[in-house]
Amino acid sequence: MNSLDAFSPAAWAFIATYLLSLILIGFVAFHARKENTLSDFYLAGNSFGLIVIFLTLYATQYSGNTLFGYSGKTYRIGYAWVMSLHFMTAIVACYLIHSPRLYVLARKFRYITPTDYLQHRFSSDALNILATVILVFVLANYLLAQLMAMGRAMQGLSDVDPQLAYTQGVILLTSIMVIYGTLGGIRAVAWTDVIQGLVLMVGFFVLMFVLYQQFGPISLATQKMQQALDVSVVNKAVVPDANRLREWLSYIIIVGLGSTLYPQAMQRIYAARSEKVLRHGLALMAFAPLITSLIAVCTGIYAIAYLPELDGTSSDQALGRILGLVQHSSVLGYWLVVILYAAILAAMMSTADSALLSISSMLSKDIYGRYVNPEASEARLTRVGKIFSWGLILLLVWLAIYLSDKTSLLKLLDRKFDLLIQLVPAFMISIHWKSMQAVPVVLGLVAGLVVSLILAYGGFDFVQAGKIYGFHPGLVGLLINLAVIYGGMSLFNHGKLVRYDSPIFDSFQSK
Amino acid sequence: MIYVCLLLLGIPWYWSKDSNLVLFGMPAWVSIAIAVSLLTSIFTAFILIRYPWHSDKQAQDEDE
Secondary structure (H helix, E strand, C coil), X not given: CCCCCCCCHHHHHHHHXXXXXXXXXXXXXXXXXXXXXXXXXXXXXXXXXXXXXXXXHHHHHCCHHHHHHHHHHHHHHHHHHHHHHHHHHHHHHHXXXXXXXXXXXXXXXXXXXXXXXXXXXXXXXXXXXXXXXXXXXXXXXXXXXXXXXXXXXXXXXXXXXXXXXXXXXXXXXXXXXXXXXXXXXXXXXXXXHHHHHHHHHHHHHHHXXXXXXXXXXXXXXXXXXXXXXXXXXXXXXXXXXXHHHHXXXXXXXXXXXHHCCCHHHHHHHHXXXXXXXXXXXXXXXXXXXXXXXXXXXXXXXXXXXXXXXXCCCCHHHHHHHHHHHHHHHCHHHHHHXXXXXXXXXXXXXXXXXXXXXXXXXXXXXXXXXXXXXXXXXXXXXXXXXXXXXXXXXXXXXXXXXXXXXXXXXXXXXCCHHHHHHHXXXXXXXXXXXXCCCHHHHHHHHHHHHHHHHHHHHCCCCCEECCEEXXXXXXXXXXXXXXXXXXXXXXXXXXXXXXXXXXXXXXXHHCC | CHHHHHHHHHCCCXXXXXXXXXXXXXXXXXXXXXXXXXXXXXXXXXXHXXXXXXXXXXXXXXXX
């Protein structure tokens, strides 16, 4: 993943101190717990203030993929990946669709997991199980990608054989993460997110500074691209074609809507101390793409201009190669790269720990607590959640090591947004429309999933690079999903569409 | 409605393919897309800060 020289013992001591501080936070959070309940373990007793809610949302939303993946994607398609700014901003705008009502309901009815809302709204076992399976699958997939990124980040930083370094990196970083996660629950995850979020933010600014120092202003990179002899480089600065523009729109819709349905995102809505804190935290998040995605895009642009030799498969090394140049430039450059690497590890771990905790909450409360042992006490459910965390992480560590050289298989599994967006009607629309019934929602969800997966994996000629004329298959699935639900609503309610009155609590109480 | 306008303005469908205009060191269509992203952020933050949701409204009503 990178082209850096092996880190010195002093640099390793810096990274090790940072990693050990995370475990220490886990112990502090363990002693700070107020009661042995699900609400305390998974939502910290709804105690998050503004700084914690902002930094935990930030650290969770921006992963290692933002740095490596976005700079690599920019390297491949050029300035058009500025669309990432739009879809990351769209996420915050999409929170406005359901968060106001969801927050009120979550506080009033003490939700812990996303499925608690579905149970409350629809009381349908089929929908609960289907939604939980989709959410757990999507999150496990997301978590696996983070674990693999952790392993790759460790390759080349020491003199150890790269494959061994990958395995050691996955095991070491995952162990640290699962230790502080199971010790202190969401409190530990959020507190480490505060540190990780700050390190990440500093890391992005350091990266921008380093790029400017090394290569000069972005205008020089743009000029080099526009005057390049290679047409493919010139094309990376020109206005995108129609297919890319449709893809741009598709990304805004699918990532904007889909990301707000990540269970860890919904649980952060539940965990805010007050509505004002949540609103202000989201308001700060609205500006995060400008200090994060934009810098990752600029990194890719500098790489196009100054490292034109990377081919398709090695383009994800763009950031690593850039950092390699900076590392060699001066002592200051060397240490800036060390700080940046701490930020990269922070980004991966903070995203992974939140996903792991959310999966554990859904498996223990929505599956074990609801269907296997409904009489289980909160303390037992919390204990079962921790056992699930360890069991799942062992499986995923094994998969991360096994799949390390099978990237094509990984790409096959990665349809998370196509699946996640099928839950939009169940969560985002049903919270506004009273006349939505469980049966049409389940049928719509199944239809949407089937259509999305058939389109994605059916080998059709009109599906190019996983998209249909630039649009994600999940969006076609969502249209079918909505059509089925509308048909069902017409049958059950004779075509009458009834909205919930505001405020929503009364309507839900009368259900 | 404002979000739809921002969406239409942000995606560079209306630029000529031959445009080589540079603005703030980047192709002009990129600078405009970034500016629209900033406007969207400001508008979203304004809505979030200016307009309370249900529970804040209810708390205000109870205070009154």
